[in-house]
Amino acid sequence: MLAARWSARGAALTALAALATATSATAATAAPADRPGPSPAPSSASAQSAAALGGVDYAMWQRDVTAALDGARSYIEQRTARAEGKRLAIVLDIDNTSLETDFHPFWEWPTPAVKPVRELVRYADARGVGVFFVTARPGILHAPTAINLATAGYPVDGLYVRDLPDLFEEVSAYKTEKRAEIEAKGYTVIANIGNRSTDLVGGHAERTWKLPDYDGKLS
Numbered sequence: 001m002l003a004a005r006w007s008a009r010g011a012a013l014t015a016l017a018a019l020a021t022a023t024s025a026t027a028a029t030a031a032p033a034d035r036p037g038p039s040p041a042p043s044s045a046s047a048q049s050a051a052a053l054g055g056v057d058y059a060m061w062q063r064d065v066t067a068a069l070d071g072a073r074s075y076i077e078q079r080t081a082r083a084e085g086k087r088l089a090i091v092l093d094i095d096n097t098s099l100e101t102d103f104h105p106f107w108e109w110p111t112p113a114v115k116p117v118r119e120l121v122r123y124a125d126a127r128g129v130g131v132f133f134v135t136a137r138p139g140i141l142h143a144p145t146a147i148n149l150a151t152a153g154y155p156v157d158g159l160y161v162r163d164l165p166d167l168f169e170e171v172s173a174y175k176t177e178k179r180a181e182i183e184a185k186g187y188t189v190i191a192n193i194g195n196r197s198t199d200l201v202g203g204h205a206e207r208t209w210k211l212p213d214y215d216g217k218l219s
């Protein structure tokens with residue numbers, strides 16, 4: 001089902017990719033990472049999208065995300081206070097972790113940030129922590145995804161999408177490999193944040209924070 005969803009969404013996003021690339025300079029100017037424009041509240045179209053998710057309410061989701069992030073900020077604060085010369089990093093899933101993907105139809109691209117997550121990420125970035133995104137999105141979506149993250153106001157030190165060989169392995173194994181690659185660059189991954197267990201299993205992170213997926217209703 002997820003693959004089918006991505007097939008449809010991917011086709012639409014691919015069509016947008018050329019346009020997005022052409023307008024990326026404008027987008028970057030209009031919404032630099034440190035001063036994003038106001039994020040739109042979910043529209044009526046978004047409400048329809050949410051309704052299609054089987055009753056996942058946007059306001060409830062936002063509250064649940066905030067609750068699920070409990071302790072993350074203080075951990076980053078403590079951990080960066082004793083970095084001991086190490087390069088620290090956090091790793092994030094994108095869909096319904098960093099971006100409000102399932103609450104907006106694709107034509108509302110770019111997708112807004114999940115505000116509590118963006119706030120946490122900016123805090124980590126301000127304390128010198130590297131910010132890496134690891135997504136199951138296919139490689140063809142690298143450019144529009146990078147532009148979306150920047151437009152949504154995220155600092156980005158690295159973005160991993162699934163290249164062709166990665167599409168043939170389990171998402172959890174692919175994501176684990178990417179965290180290992182980040183470690184191989186010399187980083188210590190202090191936090192891994194995602195909304196599905198496949199984002200979080202496999203180690204290569206000191207701590208994990210699980211955001212809601214409501215039994216698979218959110219990708």
Ligand SMILES: [Mg+2]
Pocket residue numbers: 093094095096097194195196218219
């Ligand atoms: Mg997700």
